[in-house]
Amino acid sequence: MTELSRRTLMTGVAATAVALGTSLDGQPARAAAPMMGKQAPGFYRYKVGDFEVTAINDGTVKAANPASIVVNKPFPEVQKALGDAFLPTDEIRNPFTMLLVNTGKNLVLIDTGFGDNGAPTVGNLLPTMAAAGIDPKTIDTIIISHFHGDHISGLRAKAGTANFPNAEIMVPSVEWKFWTDEGELARAPQNWKGNFANVKRVFDPIAKDVKQFEYGKELVSGITSVDARGHSPGHAAFVVASGNGKLLVTSDSANHPVLFVRTPEWNLWADMDAGMAVGARKRMLDMAAADRMPIAAYHLPFPATGYIAKEGSGYNFIPSPWQSTL
Amino acid sequence: MLELSRRNMMLGASAATIAATGYSPTSVHAATPLSGQQAPGFYRYKVGTYEITVATDGANRFPLPENFVVNKKKEDVSAALAAAYVDKDQLTVPYSPIVVNTGSKLVVIDTGTSEANFERSKGAAGQFQRNLKAAGIDRNAVDTVIISHFHGDHINGLLRPDNTPAFPNAEILVPAVEWKFFMDDGELSRAPAGRMKDVFANLRRVFDALGRKVTQYDWDKEIVPGITSIGTPGHTPGHTSYVVASGSSKVYVQSDVTNTPLLFARNPGWHVMFDQDAKMAEETRRKVYDMLVAEKMLVQGFHYPFPSLAHLEKTADGYREIPVPWNPVI
Numbered sequence: 001m002t003e004l005s006r007r008t009l010m011t012g013v014a015a016t017a018v019a020l021g022t023s024l025d026g027q028p029a030r031a032a033a034p035m036m037g038k039q040a041p042g043f044y045r046y047k048v049g050d051f052e053v054t055a056i057n058d059g060t061v062k063a064a065n066p067a068s069i070v071v072n073k074p075f076p077e078v079q080k081a082l083g084d085a086f087l088p089t090d091e092i093r094n095p096f097t098m099l100l101v102n103t104g105k106n107l108v109l110i111d112t113g114f115g116d117n118g119a120p121t122v123g124n125l126l127p128t129m130a131a132a133g134i135d136p137k138t139i140d141t142i143i144i145s146h147f148h149g150d151h152i153s154g155l156r157a158k159a160g161t162a163n164f165p166n167a168e169i170m171v172p173s174v175e176w177k178f179w180t181d182e183g184e185l186a187r188a189p190q191n192w193k194g195n196f197a198n199v200k201r202v203f204d205p206i207a208k209d210v211k212q213f214e215y216g217k218e219l220v221s222g223i224t225s226v227d228a229r230g231h232s233p234g235h236a237a238f239v240v241a242s243g244n245g246k247l248l249v250t251s252d253s254a255n256h257p258v259l260f261v262r263t264p265e266w267n268l269w270a271d272m273d274a275g276m277a278v279g280a281r282k283r284m285l286d287m288a289a290a291d292r293m294p295i296a297a298y299h300l301p302f303p304a305t306g307y308i309a310k311e312g313s314g315y316n317f318i319p320s321p322w323q324s325t326l
Numbered sequence: 327m328l329e330l331s332r333r334n335m336m337l338g339a340s341a342a343t344i345a346a347t348g349y350s351p352t353s354v355h356a357a358t359p360l361s362g363q364q365a366p367g368f369y370r371y372k373v374g375t376y377e378i379t380v381a382t383d384g385a386n387r388f389p390l391p392e393n394f395v396v397n398k399k400k401e402d403v404s405a406a407l408a409a410a411y412v413d414k415d416q417l418t419v420p421y422s423p424i425v426v427n428t429g430s431k432l433v434v435i436d437t438g439t440s441e442a443n444f445e446r447s448k449g450a451a452g453q454f455q456r457n458l459k460a461a462g463i464d465r466n467a468v469d470t471v472i473i474s475h476f477h478g479d480h481i482n483g484l485l486r487p488d489n490t491p492a493f494p495n496a497e498i499l500v501p502a503v504e505w506k507f508f509m510d511d512g513e514l515s516r517a518p519a520g521r522m523k524d525v526f527a528n529l530r531r532v533f534d535a536l537g538r539k540v541t542q543y544d545w546d547k548e549i550v551p552g553i554t555s556i557g558t559p560g561h562t563p564g565h566t567s568y569v570v571a572s573g574s575s576k577v578y579v580q581s582d583v584t585n586t587p588l589l590f591a592r593n594p595g596w597h598v599m600f601d602q603d604a605k606m607a608e609e610t611r612r613k614v615y616d617m618l619v620a621e622k623m624l625v626q627g628f629h630y631p632f633p634s635l636a637h638l639e640k641t642a643d644g645y646r647e648i649p650v651p652w653n654p655v656i
Contacts, residue, residue: 033432033467035377036370040461042654043365052360059654086622086637086648095651107358124654132365138358292411301651307411318411319649321418321588321631324367324384325450 041131042097042124044303045326048294049242051103051222052326054132057302058096058113058154059122066092070259071274072267078259085258092256096122096150097304099249099296100134101240106220108141110238110249111298112154115163117198125154126163141220142167145251146232147179148270149198151298156202170219173212175234180207192272228253228284230276231268237284247305250297253277253284257300257317261285264314285315294320366460367422367453369633370656374572376428376552377656381458382632383421383438383483384451390417395589395596396604403589403596410588419586421479422634423454424579424626425463426570428552432463433470434493435553435568435579436628437483441492454483455492468493470550472543473500474581475562476508476529477600480628489535499549502542503557504564509533522602558583558614560607561600567614577624577635583607583614585629587636587647591615594644615645624650 042057067075069092079089101108113125129136142164145151157163178184179199188196203210213219215227215236228237231252238249254260255268264281271277288295288308296305306319367382394417395403408414423436437454444452458465471493474480486492507513514526533540543549545557545566558567561582568579584590585598594611597604618625618638625647627634636647 032430033427033464035427035429036379036462037377037656039370039654039656040366040368042652045361045364052362054361057652057654084639087651093651095654102358102360104360105357121655133361301649302654303652309411319631321412321420322367322382322633323364323418324382324420324453324632325364326362 041128042302043128043132044322046303046305046320046323047245047326048101048240048247049222049245051101051240051242051245053240053247053296054100054102054134055097055296055303055305056100056125056128056132057304058098058125058128058150059118060093060095061119061121061150063092063094066090068269069256070266071269072265078266081258081262087258094256094299095301095304097296097298097300097302098125099240100129100139101223103220103222103242106141107139108143108220108223109139109164109167110143110223111145111151111251112142112163114150115154115156116158117153117156118150122150123154136164137166139164139167142169143219143223143225143238144169144171144175145237145249145298146172146235147175147195147199148232148252149195151252152202153198156205160205162206168211169206169209170211170213172225172234172236173214174229175232175236176210176212178233226284228280230273230278230280231271233272235280237280246291246293248284248288248293248295250284250288250295252298253281254297255299257297261308261317262311262314286310289315367457367632368461369635369652370461371635371650371653372575372656373570373577374575376426376570376572378570378577378626379425379427379458379461379463380422380626380633380635381425381454381461381463382634383423383457383479384447384449384453385418385420386439386447386451386479387416387418390415391599394599396599397595397597398593406589406592410592412588417586419629420632420634421451421454422628422630422632423480423483425458425461425468426550426553428550428572431469431550432467433472433550433553434468434496435472436474436480436581437471437492439479440482440485440487442485442487443482452483465493466495468496471496471498472549472553472568473498473504473540474567474579474628475501475565476504477525477562477582478528480581481529481532484532485535491536498536498540499543500540501555501557501564501566502544503559504562504566505540505542507563509538558610560603560605560610562602565610577626578614578618579626580614581628583611584627587627587630587645591638591645591647592641592643619645 044055046053070078083089096113099110114122116123185196215225218224222242224239226237228235237251240247267274285308289310309316369380371378392400404414421438423438426433439451441455517523545555548554552572554569556567559565567581570577601607619640635650638645
C-alpha cells in the first residue's frame with residue numbers, strides 16, 4: 001500500500017475518536033455491524049398476461065416424522081432422492097405458498113395458509129401482505145383448493161374473527177359435501193377427525209354464504225377450476241389465463257417436487273385416495289410438460305413457480321428465474 | 327367435464343362458465359390497482375456464524391446477439407435457452423453482489439452496475455444500493471469492498487452518480503494481478519480497439535475517481551478473516567473467486583467463472599463473448615466445477631438467477647445447477 005495507508009489513517013482516527021468520543025466526521029466511533037437475523041419478506045410478483053400474481057409464503061413446517069411422508073417406499077429410498085437433490089436426508093421441510101391474483105377487476109386469494117392457528121414457523125401470510133402493501137380488506141374473492149388445514153385455517157383467526165372480511169369464499173362443491181357430511185366424519189379414520197373439526201371451526205359461521213363451485217367453471221374472470229381429485233375428495237386445481245399468458249395452479253397435486261414430481265407414483269401420506277391422487281398428479285404434470293405451461297404449486301419452494309420437464313419415467317421441476325422487475 | 331380434457335378445458339371453459347355457475351364475475355368492490363413493483367431483491371443465509379445477504383443489482387435483458395457464445399451458432403444458443411424454459415430470443419443476465427457480515431467486519435463482494443445505471447436502465451439494473459437499504463444495511467457501515475475483477479458490472483457500483491465513493495468508509499481490495507494488468511499503460515496501448523479499450527477506459531475512470539486508493543491482494547490469502555482469495559483467471563487476467571468459511575460451513579463465491587449457468591454451466595465448453603482468454607477461462611471453469619461437484623459445495627454465482635445460490639450436479643454435457651430452496655428463516 002504505497003498510497004494513503006488506510007490502516008494508519010484508521011488507527012489515527014480511532015485514537016482521536018477515543019480522545020474526543022466521536023470520529024472526525026462527527027459520527028460515533030463505528031462498532032461492528034449487527035447481524036440482521038431476519039429473512040427478506042417472502043413475496044414475489046409475476047405477470048400472467050395482464051394479470052399480476054403475487055406469490056406469498058406462509059412459512060415452512062418440518063415433518064414430525066419424515067420417514068412416514070412417502071407411504072409406499074422405504075425411507076432409505078426417499079433419503080437417497082433427497083440427498084441427490086442436495087437436501088438434508090434427516091428432515092423434510094414443507095413450504096406453503098399461496099397466490100394473490102389481481103385480474104384488474106378482482107383481487108383473488110387462492111388458499112389461505114394457517115393464519116395464527118399453526119406452528120410458530122408459519123402464519124406469515126398477513127405480515128407479508130402488509131410488507132407488500134396489500135390490505136386484506138381489499139381481497140374480494142377467496143378460492144379454496146381443498147379443506148386441509150394448511151389451506152383453510154388462515155380464513156379465520158384463532159379468536160374467531162374473519163381474516164378477509166370482504167371476500168366471497170368459493171370452495172369445490174365435492175369437497176364441501178364430503179367434509180360437512182356427518183356420516184363421513186363418523187367413518188373417518190382417527191387421524192382425519194381433527195380436520196373435520198377444523199372445517200367446522202372455519203366454515204360454520206359463514207356456511208350459508210360460501211359459494212360452491214364445480215370443475216371446469218370460470219370462477220372469476222380468467223380463473224377456471226380443474227378436477228384434480230385424489231389428494232382430497234374434492235381437491236381442485238386451477239388455470240389462470242389472461243391474453244397469451246396461462247398458469248396452471250396445481251394446488252397439492254404434486255407435493256414435494258423432489259419426491260412426487262420426480263416419481264409421481266410415490267404416495268404422500270396426506271393423499272386421501274392414493275390411486276386417484278397419482279392419476280391427477282400425472283395429468284397435471286403431463287399437461288404442464290406437454291404445453292410448456294408454467295405452474296404454481298402450493299408446496300414448491302418459494303416463489304413456487306416454474307416449468308415441468310418430462311425426465312426419464314417422471315418429471316423435473318424447473319424453477320423460473322427470479323425477475324427483478326415486472 | 328368429469329374427465330379432464332386438456333384441450334377442451336382450455337377452449338370451452340370460458341364460455342361454459344357463466345351460464346353454468348350463475349355467479350358471473352361482477353365486482354362490487356373497487357378494483358385494486360396493479361402494484362407493478364417487484365419485491366425487494368435480497369435474501370439471507372448463514373455460513374457458520376457469518377450472515378450473508380445477497381442483494382441483487384437487477385438484470386440486463388437484451389436480444390440474443392449473434393456472437394454471445396463465440397464458439398457456437400446463435401441457433402444452438404437459442405435451443406439451449408429454450409431447453410432451460412426461458413425466452414429463446416432474449417438473454418437475461420442478472421447481477422447479484424453479496425454482503426458478508428463476519429461479526430467483526432461488514433464486507434461487500436462486487437458492487438453491481440452503479441446507481442447511475444438505475445435511471446439509464448429504467449430500473450432494470452443498478453438496484454444494489456436500493457436492495458441493501460431494503461435489507462437494512464447501511465453503506466456507511468461497510469468496512470471492506472472486495473472486487474473480483476474489473477468489468478463494469480462489478481466495479482461501477484464503487485461510485486455514486488456524483489463520482490464520490492459509494493462506500494465511503496470502506497477499504498477497497500483488488501486482485502494484484504488484475505491491477506497490474508489493467509493499470510499497465512503498455513497493456514492499455516496494446517489492447518484491441520472496441521470492447522477491450524472500453525474496459526480499460528471504464529476501470530480507469532472508476533479507480534481514478536477514487537484516487538486509485540485501493541489495497542491489492544494476492545491469491546490464496548485470507549484477505550479478510552474467513553474470506554480466502556482463489557485465482558480463477560481466464561475471464562480476465564486477475565479474475566478471482568473466494569471461499570467464505572466459518573466453522574465447518576463454507577460457500578464458494580465463483581464471481582464470473584460462468585456467466586448465466588443456463589448456458590455455461592450446462593455447456594462448460596461454450597465461450598461467452600466477455601471471456602478475455604477463452605481457453606484459460608474454460609480450463610478454470612471445468613476445474614472449479616469438477617471441484618464443486620466432488621465437494622458437493624455450495625456456490626454463490628454473480629450471474630446466477632437471484633438469490634444465486636446453488637449446488638451443482640454433473641450431467642452428460644456439463645453441469646446442472648440445483649438452486650437452494652428459499653428458506654423463510656435464516
